[in-house]
Amino acid sequence: MKFNLPILLLVFIFSTAYTQENGFKEVQLTDNNSNNRYSSYNKEGTKILFESDRDGRWQIYIMDIDGNGESRVLTSTSNDRRPTWHPFKNMILFESDRSGTNELYTYDIDTKALKMVPIPLEGHKSYAEFFSNGVELIFCLETEKGNKDIYRVHKKGKLLRKLVSNEQKNRYPKASRRGDFVLYTSDKNNTQDTDVIYNYSVLQKSNNKISFFKDDCSDASWPNVTNRLVFSGLIDKEDHTTTEIYTMQTDGSRKLRITYNEQDDSLPHWSPNDINILVTRRMPNGEQIFKILLKEPL
Template identity: 50%
Template sequence: MNCFKIICSLSTFLIFIYSSYSQNSGYKETQLTQEGDNRYASYNKDGTKIIFESNRDGHWQIYTMNIGGDRQKRLIKTNSNDRRPTWHPYKDIVLFESDRTGQSEIYMYDLETRKTSVILLSLHGNKTHAQFAPNGVEYIFNLEDTSEDFDIYIAHSKGRKPRKIVDDAFVNRYPHYSPRGDNILYSSNKNNERETDVIYLYNYITLERSRLSYFKDHSFHPIWSFDGRNVAYAAVIKDEISEIYTMRNDGIGKKRITFNTTEDILPNWSPNNQNLLVTRKVGSNYQIVRVFLNHPLEQE
C-alpha cells in the first residue's frame, strides 16, 4: 500500500512537472507586424533587413523592414500579386513569384538598380517557392502541373536548362537548398497515402534520399540553418495546432520551439542561427514573429 502511494505521488509530481514545462517552455518573442496578413519572412545575408509578403494594401505585395519591425515599406508597386520573396545569397537581389502574365512566373528584383526582370522558362504551369542556390547562379522552384502534382526543378537564373529533380504524381513542395548546395529539403505526401506531409532530404548529386520526420505527423515548411547543422520546420503533432520544431540535419534531436494556442508556420533562420522568424495566426490574420532562441523562458 505504501509503495502504491509512493508511485501515485511520484506520478502526480511528474505530471505537474510536465504540465509546468508545457505551459512555460518556449522562447522570448516579439511580434513584428500588425496590419493585414504577413507571411514568408526571411533575413538578408547580413541579418540587417527582413523581407516578407503582405496583403495589407488589398493584394499580395513584397515589403521590407528592419529586424526590429520598424521602417516597413513596400518594395515593388504593381497591381498583380507578388509573393514568396527570398534573398540572393550574397547580393541585394530578391527572387519572387508573380501572376502578372496570368500564371505564376519567377521574377528578380535588384534593390540597387530598382529593376525587375522575369525569368522566362519553357514550362507550362505555375512556378512557385523559388530559392537561389548558394552559388547565386541557379535556383530551385516548384512547378505545379495540377493541384495534386507539384514537381521540383532546378534552373539557371537566366532561365536556361531547367531540369526536374523530383518527379512523381504527388505534392512535393517547399524545396530548400543546403548551405553547401548538394542537398535539398522538401515536404511530400508521396509515402503517406496523401494524408499528411513528411520531410525528405535528397542529395541530387549522389541521388541518395532519406526521410527526416515521422509518418504519423504532418511536417512541412522545412528550412536549413545557415550553418547547415539544423533544420527548422512546422508540424502538427497528434492533431494539435501547428507549432515550430527544430532537429539536426540527420533528423535526430527533434525539439519543440513554440507553445501556443494558434498556428505557427513558415520558420526562417537568422544568419547567426540565434533566432527564427515565424508566421503566426493572430486573430484572423497571420503576423511575423521573431523568436529568440538564445532566450529560453524557463531560464528567466
C-alpha cells in the same frame, strides 16, 4: 451563441503568456488586420523581407529587424508572392501572376531592375529560392493534374533539370549551403493525408524521409552555421492540435520543440547566425510575423 471579444482576447493573451513559459522569448514584428507571411533575413541580418495582403492583393514588403520601417518593395496590380533573398546581392526572387501565369522574377533593390526568369516550361511556378552559388535557383512547377514537381535551373533559364517528380505535391524546396541536398515537403507515399519532410541528395539522386508519417511536418529550412534544421509540425496530436516550431538534426533525430502556444506556427526561417527564428503565426487579426529569441537577449 454570442462571444464577448474583450473576454476572448483576454483568454488568448493569458494562454499565450502561460504556454510561452515552456518555450523561448518572443517578439511580435507585425500587427495589423491582414496576413503577413514568408519572412526572411537578408545576408547581413539587417532587413526582413515578407509578403502581405494588406492592400487587397499579395505584395512584397521589407522592414527593419525590430518590425519598424515597413515599406513596400514593388508596386503592381498583380499578386507578387513568396519573396526570398539572393545569397550575396541586394536582390530578391519572387513569383508573380502579372503575365497571367505564375512566373519567377528577380528584382534588384539597388538598381530597381526587374527581370523575368526565362524558364522554358509552361505552368505555374512557385516556391522559388536561389541556390547558395547565386546563379542557380530551385522552384516548383504545377502539373496539369495539380501536383508539383521540383526543378533546378540557371537564372538565365539554362541547364534546366528535374529533381523530384511523382504524383504528389512536392513543395517548399530549400537547397543546402553547398547545394548537395534539397529539403522539401511532400505528401507522397502517405495514406494519412499528412505532410512529410524529405531530403533529396543531388549527387546520389535519392530521397531520404526525415520525418514520420504519423506527424504532419513541413516548411523545413537549413541552418546557416549550426547543424540543426528548423520546421513546423503537428506532433503529439493527442496533446495539442496546432502546428508548432521544432528543430532537429539533419537526419531527423533529436527533435526540440521551440514554440508553445494555442495558434498555428509555420514558415520558420533562421537568422544569419542562427540565434533567432522568424515564424508566421495565425493570430485573431490575421497571420503575423514573430521572432523567436534563442540566444539573442530581449
